[in-house]
Amino acid sequence: MDAGRGSKQAECMSNTPSMPVLSFGDRRRSTPDAQGAGDVSPWDLLRGIWARKELVGLCFGGFMALAFLWLATVTPTYTVETRILLSPRTGEISSFDTQNQPAPPDAETLQSEIQLLTSRPLLTRLVTDLHLDRDAEFNPSLRDGAKAQILSLIGVRGSAPDEADIADNLLGQLNVFQKGSSRVIAIDFTSTSAETSARVANRLAELYIAQQIEQKVAVNREATKWLGQQIEQLRQKVQTSEAAVEAFRSESGLFLTNGSTVPQQQLTDINSQLTLAQAARAEAEAKLQNARSLIASGNSVNSAAAVLQSPLIQNLRQQEVALRAQIAQMSETLLPSHPKMMEAQANLADLDRQIEKEVNKIIQGLENEARVAAARVASLRQSLIQLQAHMGTLNQDEVQLRALERDASTNRSLLESFLKRYEEANARAEADASAANARIVSRAQEPSSPTFPKTGAVLTLATVAGLLLSLIISFLLEAFSSGFRTAEQVERATGMPFLGLIPELETGPRASPANNLMREPFGLYAESIRGLQGSVLTARIGDRRAKTLLMVSAHMDEGKTSTAASLARVLAMGGYRTILIDADMRAPSVHLALGMPPQAGLAELLTGQANFGHVIRQDYGSYAHVMQAGGALPNPTAALASAQMAWVLKALEQTYDYVIIDSPAAMAAGDAMVLAKMTDLTILVVRWASTNRRVVARVLKMLSAASGRRVGVLLTRVNLRRYRRYSDTVIEEYPARPARAA
Structure with missing residues (x-):
């Protein structure tokens, strides 16, 4: 197979993900995509989430299974509400004499009433009234639990809870609160029984x-009793005080006549008599003085008023006038x-003598009248002086008497007030005895369906939460994933050419990738290697x-x-003289990949212990030649960086079309940096979706520095199955060619 066929095979790999045919000699770095300059683009995240749709479905199914399991195992509860309206306090004896209208309950009063509703005495009474101690929901000792059964088998019985403990359990299911800013108190009760929840809430309000x-x-009974006792005591006080007033009045003589005491009345009468007596004396003295003045002046005394007013004198004067007329x-x-x-x-002379005698009389x-008047005045003045002296003592007695009268009046007024209050208390207590300061405005009804859990709401919430949780888990796994999954990610993150994809094969000695290449020459793995060959x-x-x-590679x-x-086998099968060198002297593995026994190799060649003819062997499955790592060296890195290694590579370049060197992992040893400086091409092998991107960037930096x-x-x-979810590129496999007829 020649180079032309190799180019044709490279064209066949155009179905694989894009592989840019760029010259490795170009020292410029590709510019990362402007829209995906970061390690992970939003589009990659979305595709990554879609690639994990099985995980999303699994998480969602697990969450929904938990939701259904919880709905199947949770005990349904029923919550009801009874509402009580608080009214102003009326009917209390302490407020009977208050004219103002009773004030409505304030916030402190509402909170106090809430505390009364949740007080232990009232709850204990509720437990007794409804026989809640016979209900296993509130009495834990009635529940058939494994622990109770074990204790019963060994003869140990737990102490039965009293009503106070049951009331505490009841309080845990009770919620009493104020409805907004109103005067309404809501009683919410939750129970596993709809009937019990309604009964408890309504009965608690009742x-x-x-x-x-x-x-x-x-309170009214106690107040009435107290008022009765006070009234009886006040009656005795009034009797005692009034008796003391009368006794002291009798003892002191301060009897009342016409609104005043006898001594005061006497003093008033004497003052009046003294005034009249003084006036009579003055009149008598005036008359006497007038008569004396007439006598002393030589005038006839007959012109005096007293003389003129005397009937005898008037008669004698008439006789004198008649006698003188006769004469x-x-x-x-x-x-x-x-x-x-x-x-x-x-x-006539006799008449004159009679008149004179009468005038003298x-x-x-x-004169006698004046003396009597003066004596009367003196007597009255003496009586007044004596009575005034006696009134000094009487005034002190009167002060004490007034004090006694005030005590008696006060006791009498207090007695009248208490009697009036007592009568009002009796009258209003009978009318308000059956009226409370609160009333039920809404009674709890037995619910037809449980309030918890709400199956529809729970399933809806579980669906939404499960989907969101699954997406979040998938998003976090994708966002924090460390490996590369697509060619775009590689080129965007590294700026280096992407050379292709190598699919994963089954592991094992007989299923090694090099053997798969020979067994399935037109399979996906073989075509992927040919794509690399094209690059x-x-x-x-x-x-x-x-x-x-x-x-x-990094690791x-x-x-x-x-x-x-x-790659060595594909190049050799294409007609190129190819040699594969195992430069990993720490952990050589080329002979294992090709199924060859370990032999002397590069180490012996570099140390001069062998020549090329002793260390170069032909591959069992192709025409490629192989140089194994050989024995261990004390300093492999120095040996690979030596001039002898450079001479070896020069010599091999003169003999072979392609020299492929398998180096140690770059993060494990520095051999790769040394070899990168001596070779024309460097291919960084990165394990799909596994090798950390930061590690890849670090290795590229090391290789670029070398x-x-x-x-x-x-x-x-x-x-490949997962890869199709991350990329739009579809990797197609050629159909198997039919065998030629013999």
């Missing part, structure tokens, strides 16, 4: 209202010596064809040796 009524009745009339006819005249004059009467054949170093080829077990052996020539990248051990 017991709460009944407890309110009982507490109100008890005047007789004097016209009779002489003064006439006996009638003299008798009339004698009568009147003056004496005025090698078209590689140029300046104006000449490349002749020396270095096969290197061991990446398919480097089997690929080198297969040699300025470009390095081609070859993906080996490719899983």
Whole structure:
């Protein structure tokens, strides 16, 4: 087979992923794709997720299986709600005398009522009322568990929980809270039984209202009893205080007459009498003084008012006037010596003497009247002085009396207030005894379907969550995957030419890749090697064809040796003189890939222990020649970097068309860097979806530092079934050719 046939075979491999026919002698690095300059592009991530659709389906199926298993094993629960509306507190004795309307319950009151609803006494009463201690849901001792059965077999019985413990278990399934900012309290209860959940929630609300009524009745009863005791004590106090007032009044003589005490009334009367007596004395003295003044002045006293007002004097004056008129009339006819005249004059003189005598009596009467008036005034003033002296003592008694009266009045007012309050309490307590400060506005109804789990919602959530989780897992695996999967990834990340794909084959001595090449010359593996052959054949170093080829990998077990052996056989089958050199003196494996026994080789040639004729052998399956690694050397790297190695390669280039060198792993030894400097071509073998991209970049940097020539990248051990999911390129296999007739 000649070079033309090799080119034809290269064209047949055009079905494989794109392999750029670039000159290896071109020292420029390809520019990464502008849209995928990073290690992983979004499109690669999407294709990677699609490539893991089995994993996505498996994760999704597992998640849904867990969801169905959970739905099948979980115990359904029923949650119901009873609502209670709190009203302003009424019917309390302490608020009977309050005129204002009762204030609505505030936030603190609502929270207090919530605490009362969840208090242990009320829950314990609920447990007793509904016989929840006989329900295994709330009484763990009634549950038939493995632990209980084992303890029962060995004769150990657990202590039965009391009502308080059952109430605690009940509290764990109870939720009491305020509905928004309203005065409504919601009672939510969750149970495995729809009937039990409704019964517990409604009965708890009923017991709460009944407890309110009982507490109100008890408070009213205690308050009424207390008021009765206080009223009885106040009655005794009022009686005692009023008796003390009357006893002190009798003892002190402070009896009331017309709104005042007797001494006060006496003092008022004496003051009044003294005023009148002083006025009478002044009048009498004035009359007496007037009469005396008339006498002292020589005037007739007859002009005095007291004289003029005397009836006797007035009668005598009338007689005098009549007698003088008679004398005047007789004097016209009779002489003064006439006996009638003299008798009339004698009568007149007698009248004057009587008048004078009466006037003197009147003056004496005025004097006596003045003396009596003065004596009365003196007597009254003396009585007043004595009574005023006595009133000093009486005032102190009156102060004490007023204090006693105030105590009696206070006790009487308090007694009247308590009596009024007592009557109102009795009247309103009877009316409000059965009225609570809360009422049920919504009773719990027995639910027809469980509130947990919601099968539809759970399945929907499980479907969405399972799908998202599966996609996330696949995305993370793809995002954090370390290997290359497509030619685009290789070229974008490394900037080096992509040389092709080598499919993965079964492992084993009889199923080695080099043997598969001979057994199936038109199989996918053989065509892939021919594709690599095409890249090698078209590689140029300046104006000449490349002749020396270095096969290197980052790690061991990446398919480097089997690929080198297969390429050597393909080139030899194409008519090219080809030699395969095993330069891995630490772990030689070329003889294993070709099924040859270990023999002397490169080590002996470099040390001068053998010549070319002793170390070059022909491959059993092709016309290719093989130079094994030979024995171990103390410093393989120095031996490979020696001038003797360069001379060996020069000599082989003169004899063979292609010299293929299988080097050690680049991350295990520095031999690859030494050999890269001596060869025309370097092919970096990268295991598909396995070798870390950072490691590949590190190896490329090392090889570039050793040699300025470009390095081609070859993906080996490719899983074709999975590869089709990552790339649009379809790898087709030629149909088997029929055998020729004999």
